[in-house]
Amino acid sequence: xxxxxxxxxxxxxxxxxxxxxxxxxxxxxxxxxxxxxxxxxxxxxxxxxxxxxxxxxxxxxxxxxxxxxxxxxxxxxxxxxxxxxxxxxxxxxxxxxxxxxxxxxxxxxxxxxxxxxxxxxxxxxxxxxxxxxxxxxxxxxxxxxxxx
Numbered sequence: 001x002x003x004x005x006x007x008x009x010x011x012x013x014x015x016x017x018x019x020x021x022x023x024x025x026x027x028x029x030x031x032x033x034x035x036x037x038x039x040x041x042x043x044x045x046x047x048x049x050x051x052x053x054x055x056x057x058x059x060x061x062x063x064x065x066x067x068x069x070x071x072x073x074x075x076x077x078x079x080x081x082x083x084x085x086x087x088x089x090x091x092x093x094x095x096x097x098x099x100x101x102x103x104x105x106x107x108x109x110x111x112x113x114x115x116x117x118x119x120x121x122x123x124x125x126x127x128x129x130x131x132x133x134x135x136x137x138x139x140x141x142x143x144x145x146x147x148x
Contacts, residue, residue, distance in 0.1 A: 001099065001100045001101060001121065001129055001132075002129065002132070003129055003130060003131065003132060004128065004129065005128070005129050006127055006128055006129075007022055007030075007032070007121070007123045007127050007128070007129055008022070008096075008099060009021055009022050009023060009127075010022075011032075011065065011067075011089055011096060012067070012089040012090065012091050012095070012096050013072065013089065013090055014072070014075070014087040014088060014089055014090065015072050015075035015076045015079060015087065015088050015090060016072070016076075016087075017072060020065065020087060020089055022123070022127050025063050026125075027125055028061060028062065028063045028125065029060075029061050029062045029063070029122065029123065029124055029125060030062065030063050030064075030065060030121075030122070030123040031050070031057065031062050031063070031064045031065070031120060031121075031122060031147055032065050032067065032100075032120070032121045032122075032123060033046070033050070033064070033065070033066050033067070033118075033119075033120040033121075033143075034066075034067045034068070034096075034097060034100065034102045034116050034117070034118065034119050034120070034121075035047070035066060035067070035068050035116065035118050036068065036115055036116045036117075036118060037068060037070060037116075038068060038070045038074045038075060038077070038078035038088075039074075039077070039078055039081070042118070042140045043068070043118075043140075044078075044082060045140040045141050046118070046138070046140040046141075046143050047066065047078070047082055047084055048082055049140065049141055049142060049143050049144050050064050050066075050084075050086070050143060050144055051082065051083065051084050051085060051086075052144070053144030053145070053148070054085050054086065056144065056148060057144060057147065057148065060148055061125075062122075062147065063086070064086040065086060065087055065088075065089060066084075066086065066087070066088040066089065067088070067089040067091050067096055067097070068088070068089075068090075068091065068116060069090075069091050069092060069094055069097060069116060070088075070090060070092075071090050071092055072090045074090075075088040075090055097116050100119070100121065102116055102117045102119045102135075103115070103116060103117075104117055117134075117135040118135050118138050118140075119132065119133065119134055119135055119138070120132070120133040120138060120143070120146075120147070122147065133146055133147070
């Protein structure tokens with residue numbers, strides 16, 4: 001998915017087992033942020049920065065939705081532990097990460113594996129992607145400021 005593309009209507013199932021659709025957020029801008037894994041240092045820093053600035057983001061007309069390939073149960077624990085005020089999509093079938101092009105080869109300590117590349121898509125009120133903050137640009141500890 002690139003700037004100018006229409007985001008898909010169906011986004012996935014959240015931590016409560018509810019279907020999340022683009023039309024649920026009609027008239028709002030969406031911060032759709034993809035992250036590698038619940039409860040890891042970088043992902044926790046990013047989620048907590050968005051939590052701490054949630055009122056400012058909402059005040060600017062944004063709704064925040066996180067996405068990782070973790071399970072609903074993992075998301076529930078992550079939300080409870082960090083008191084997150086926004087929903088997390090459990091993309092266990094990797095449909096959304098593949099559709100948005102954020103699932104890819106990664107390497108760490110000389111080992112290569114497949115995983116989610118940390119990327120944020122800003123979707124406007126009409127469902128069009130208007131900004132992409134790529135893996136090399138996302139600042140986990142200051143992400144809300146990048147969005148605002």
